Amino acid sequence: MSRYILRRLVLAAATVxxxxxxxxxxxxxxxGDPVLLILGQSTYPDxxxxxxxxTALGLDRPLLVQYGDFLRRLASLDAGRSLYDHLPVGxxxxxxxxxxxxxIGAATLLxxxxxxxxxxxxxxHRNRLQDWIISAVxxxxxxxxxxxxxxxxxxxxxxxxxxxPSYGYVPFTARPLEHxxxxxxxxxxxxxxxxxxxxxxxRSSFLDALGQDSTRTARAKGxxxxxxLFRHVLRCALVPVITVVGLQVGNLLGxxxxxxxxYSYPGLSTFxxxxxxxxxxxxxxxxxxxxxxxxxxxxxxxxLLYAAVDPRVRYQ
Amino acid sequence: MGRWGNVxxxxxxxxxxxxxxxxxxxxxxxxxxxxVMNTGMRLLPAAPTHPLGTDEFGRDIxxxxxxxxxASLLVxxxxxxxxxxxxxxxxxxxxxxxxxxxxxxxxxxxxxxSFPPIFLAMGIVALVGSSVATLVVVIGILYxxxxxxxxxxxxxxxxxxxxxxxxxxxxxxxxxxxxxxxLPNIVPSLVIQASLSAAAAILLESGLSFLGLGVQAxxxxxxxxxxxxRGYMSQNPGYVAWPSAVIAGxxxxxxxxxxxxxxxxxxxxxxx
Numbered sequence: 001m002s003r004y005i006l007r008r009l010v011l012a013a014a015t016v017x018x019x020x021x022x023x024x025x026x027x028x029x030x031x032g033d034p035v036l037l038i039l040g041q042s043t044y045p046d047x048x049x050x051x052x053x054x055t056a057l058g059l060d061r062p063l064l065v066q067y068g069d070f071l072r073r074l075a076s077l078d079a080g081r082s083l084y085d086h087l088p089v090g091x092x093x094x095x096x097x098x099x100x101x102x103x104i105g106a107a108t109l110l111x112x113x114x115x116x117x118x119x120x121x122x123x124x125h126r127n128r129l130q131d132w133i134i135s136a137v138x139x140x141x142x143x144x145x146x147x148x149x150x151x152x153x154x155x156x157x158x159x160x161x162x163x164x165p166s167y168g169y170v171p172f173t174a175r176p177l178e179h180x181x182x183x184x185x186x187x188x189x190x191x192x193x194x195x196x197x198x199x200x201x202x203r204s205s206f207l208d209a210l211g212q213d214s215t216r217t218a219r220a221k222g223x224x225x226x227x228x229l230f231r232h233v234l235r236c237a238l239v240p241v242i243t244v245v246g247l248q249v250g251n252l253l254g255x256x257x258x259x260x261x262x263y264s265y266p267g268l269s270t271f272x273x274x275x276x277x278x279x280x281x282x283x284x285x286x287x288x289x290x291x292x293x294x295x296x297x298x299x300x301x302x303x304l305l306y307a308a309v310d311p312r313v314r315y316q
Numbered sequence: 317m318g319r320w321g322n323v324x325x326x327x328x329x330x331x332x333x334x335x336x337x338x339x340x341x342x343x344x345x346x347x348x349x350x351x352v353m354n355t356g357m358r359l360l361p362a363a364p365t366h367p368l369g370t371d372e373f374g375r376d377i378x379x380x381x382x383x384x385x386x387a388s389l390l391v392x393x394x395x396x397x398x399x400x401x402x403x404x405x406x407x408x409x410x411x412x413x414x415x416x417x418x419x420x421x422x423x424x425x426x427x428x429x430s431f432p433p434i435f436l437a438m439g440i441v442a443l444v445g446s447s448v449a450t451l452v453v454v455i456g457i458l459y460x461x462x463x464x465x466x467x468x469x470x471x472x473x474x475x476x477x478x479x480x481x482x483x484x485x486x487x488x489x490x491x492x493x494x495x496x497x498x499l500p501n502i503v504p505s506l507v508i509q510a511s512l513s514a515a516a517a518i519l520l521e522s523g524l525s526f527l528g529l530g531v532q533a534x535x536x537x538x539x540x541x542x543x544x545x546r547g548y549m550s551q552n553p554g555y556v557a558w559p560s561a562v563i564a565g566x567x568x569x570x571x572x573x574x575x576x577x578x579x580x581x582x583x584x585x586x587x588x
Contacts, residue, residue: 018427023439030444037443143568145519147526148560151542155549155556254434258523262546272435273527276442288439292431299430 004307012300019292023285024070034059038083038281056083057282079286084278089286092271097290099169100267103259104252106187111195112245119202119241120234126207134199141196146255150189150262157185169266186263190255194248201244202237209236239309246302250295325576331569339385346379350536359552369554371544377555380536381562387537388566391451391521392514398456399517400510403463404502408494410464411471422468425461433458433520441529451530455520459513466509470502504581511574515567522563538563 027034035053054060058069073080079090122134141149157163164185170178209215210233218228257269264270268287275283338345347367354374362369368377403425410421437454444450474480474497483493522539524530531537533544538559545556 015426015430018423019430022427022431026439027443030440032444040445139568139572140564143515143571144560144564145522145526145539145567147523147539148542148564151546151549151556152560154546155553159550250432254432257434257438258526261527272438276438276529279442281443284439284442288431288435291435295432296430 001307005304008300008303008307012296015296016293019296020071020074020289021067023289023292024067026285026288027281028063038279040279053083056081074289079290080282082275082280082283084275084280084283089283092283093268093286093290096266096268096271097294099265100253100256100260100269103183103186103190103256103265103267104249106183107190107194107252107255108245108249110187110191111198112241114191115195115198116202116238116241119199120206122199122203123206123210131203135203138196138199141192142200144192145258146189146193147258147262149192150186150259153185153189154262169264186259186265189262190252190259193255194245194252197244197248198241201241205237205240206233209233212236242309243302243306246305249302250298253291253295253298321576321579324572325580328569328572328576331565332573335385335566335569336389338382339389342382342386346376346382348376348379350375350379350383351534359548359555361552362554368558369552371541371552371555372548377541377558380541381538381558384536384538384541384559384562385566387448387525387531387535388518388521388563390448391455391531392517394448394452395455395459395517395521396510396514398452399459399513400463400506402457403460403465404467404499404506406460407464407467408471408498408502411468411475412490412494412498418468421464425464428458429461431458434523437520437524438527438529441524446524446529446532448531451521451524455517458520459517462509462513463506466505467502470505471498474498474501508574508578508581511570511577515570515574518563518567518570 027037030037035050038053038057039049058066061069077090079088079093081087082089118134118138122131125131158165164181170182172179212232214236215228215232218232219225223231256267257272259265260267260269261273268291272284272287275287347365352375354370357366357370357374358372360366360370360374366376366378368381371377371380406421406425410418433455436458437451440454441450480493480497483497488496521530522537522542525537525539526543528540528543531540533540541559542556542563545552545559549556
């Protein structure tokens with residue numbers, strides 16, 4: 001196991017390095033003058049503005065020097081300064097990143113809490129009406145874009161039912177209950193897609209496990225049906241569910257972009273959209289870096305978790 | 317499966333073909349011009365002249381929906397073609413040559429996968445601006461790993477088959493082995509992957525358009541329509557409901573088609 005962990009750690013470190021390099025070179029790989037890219041095609045090149053951006057970002061120096069500088073800055077956890085208000089970007093990221101993570105965590109929790117029972121229920125009523133309904137809802141959940149679900153939930157629960165405020169984030173420390181209320185709709189929206197996947201996987205792996213020899217043996221030796229299901233079938237069926245949830249958590253990160261935008265949730269993604277509309281390249285770059293590194297770490301965590309659950313993985 | 321599987325394949329295939337036909341013949345099918353504004357007829361409910369009502373500029377929603385299929389399909393077809401071309405080339409050469417080629421190609425693919433697609437797409441669009449061409453190239457690059465990994469895994473397996481050895485023994489060239497022996501055995505899997513990737517590409521394109529970073533107004537696109545309709549949900553709920561239903565239905569049809577195709581072509585994977 002420790003050898004596997006070491007190998008995965010080295011690989012993840014290499015990937016982080018590659019990701020950092022790609023984010024750095026994005027500006028230089030794209031066709032056109034970096035400064036003009038940052039300023040945007042619509043603006044007429046104003047020599048003063050060009051000079052300002054060039055010196056602010058150090059684009060007038062040799063590429064390798066810029067790269068070294070970039071790495072040094074990252075090593076000291078300096079996220080750079082905004083072109084818009086010239087303030088450091090770091091504090092904004094530190095404030096918003098936990099909110100995005102909280103949203104992802106809440107959505108995952110909801111998806112698992114609703115998806116696993118629904119999947120088991122469908123498996124137990126295989127090919128009956130209940131199964132068909134659950135499977136159809138799951139198929140619809142997988143196919144509906146997250147912004148469609150969000151917009152429709154907003155129409156029903158905010159505009160028609162008035163159950164939730166249309167936007168407005170309440171910090172947990174200020175009013176915990178209001179905080180959970182403001183988190184509900186975004187988390188439910190984000191949970192739909194992954195919940196649908198959880199339902200499908202739970203259903204099929206539960207059916208698989210029901211047909212296993214161990215299940216037949218447990219029944220044959222006269223174990224109570226309840227114990228058969230919980231001790232044998234469920235344990236066996238949950239392994240693929242864990243893997244798939246892990247794989248989907250990465251997709252949730254992408255989903256937060258649209259969810260945060262719809263509900264004006266002050267997380268990392270709204271910050272990115274705002275930075276893009278202000279053509280604030282250093283801020284865009286910082287968010288991209290943070291998200292990609294988080295993504296790599298998340299995948300590493302899932303791999304390690306998977307290896308812990310299923311020893312066969314370690315020897316591949 | 318059997319009969320039901322065929323029904324599923326045919327029904328989803330029919331819906332996908334219908335969407336393609338609509339995109340091709342939008343100018344003849346649409347009852348009115350999707351761009352013509354009429355401020356006297358804003359946010360009307362459904363009526364014979366405007367079967368699905370009108371939007372905030374008095375434009376016909378049905379016509380905009382029909383025309384909007386073009387943007388989505390153009391980006392989907394374009395980006396999947398780019399993704400398939402890059403991915404298949406990388407995967408084929410990696411599995412065929414192995415060694416350094418394999419390392420370079422597959423590690424490059426690993427790096428692309430380390431980015432959540434929508435974030436990288438937003439970063440690039442932020443710099444170069446948004447156009448259909450940009451979306452096709454960016455989404456094509458972002459989705460090439462699926463094809464590269466698939467081709468690589470299958471190619472590796474096929475390379476150890478006796479008929480490849482036989483071809484080599486009778487003196488077939490590298491190119492001939494790749495095109496005549498590897499590719500045909502990979503095509504069925506590529507087709508399935510292409511349909512699933514097309515659905516994902518439409519999701520990504522419409523998501524970016526929804527954020528205002530994809531297809532630009534006033535060109536009709538489904539994501540953009542939903543985004544615009546959000547401001548008028550209480551006045552005209554149909555305005556937001558129709559594009560939502562159309563896009564979810566299209567993606568459901570493409571996904572179902574891909575799944576049904578896989579079940580038909582590869583019975584071993586059934587139920588996965």
